[in-house]
Amino acid sequence: MVEKLKKSDAEWREQLSDAAYRVTRRGATEPRFSCSFPDEPGSFHCVCCDELLFDSQAKFESGTGWPSFYEPANSGAVGEKADYSFFMRRIEVLCEKCDAHLGHVFKDGPRPTGRRFCINGAALKFVPRN
Numbered sequence: 177m178v179e180k181l182k183k184s185d186a187e188w189r190e191q192l193s194d195a196a197y198r199v200t201r202r203g204a205t206e207p208r209f210s211c212s213f214p215d216e217p218g219s220f221h222c223v224c225c226d227e228l229l230f231d232s233q234a235k236f237e238s239g240t241g242w243p244s245f246y247e248p249a250n251s252g253a254v255g256e257k258a259d260y261s262f263f264m265r266r267i268e269v270l271c272e273k274c275d276a277h278l279g280h281v282f283k284d285g286p287r288p289t290g291r292r293f294c295i296n297g298a299a300l301k302f303v304p305r306n
Contacts, residue, residue: 178252181225181274188224195298196223200276203261203268204296208241211297217305219249223298225274229253230293232305236285238292243300245293246285254293256281269293 183191188201198204200223213220220230220243230245230253238244248254252272259268259280269278278299285292 178227178272183274192224193298199296199298200224200271200278203277205279206242206296206298210241211243211300213243213297213300213302214304219303219305220245220295220300221303222271222274222276222278223301224276225271226301227253227271227273229271229278229300230295238285238294240292240294242279242294243297244285245295246287246289246291248293254278269295271299 189197195206199206218232219228221227222229228249231249234245234247236244236246255270255272256267259266266280269281270276271278276299279295282292282294283290
């Protein structure tokens with residue numbers, strides 16, 4: 177089990193950009209195609225707590241306009257919970273360490289998992305593999 181990182185709202189506001197704060201702490205969604213990451217090997221970490229969330233090997237082009245992955249970097253990296261906002265039933269994806277809102281997961285992804293983790297780029301920090 178991951179030890180939870182707790183900070184006050186003021187601490188999050190001070191640490192994060194406006195976009196990252198709105199997405200991760202308030203559950204907003206960034207506009208489609210507003211974020212791009214290099215197409216090179218690396219890892220994707222939580223912008224709030226630097227926890228490893230996804231690896232570039234699991235990234236794929238979904239055509240949705242948001243970074244998409246078919247699985248997290250490890251089984252304890254992200255949590256999931258039901259989201260009934262906007263009159264829909266979706267599954268929200270959260271960072272297990274700091275409870276940052278990352279995006280949603282859907283059942284229309286590629287093999288081997290069939291899942292599409294549709295993640296806001298503002299919630300991620302890319303770290304190139306050296």
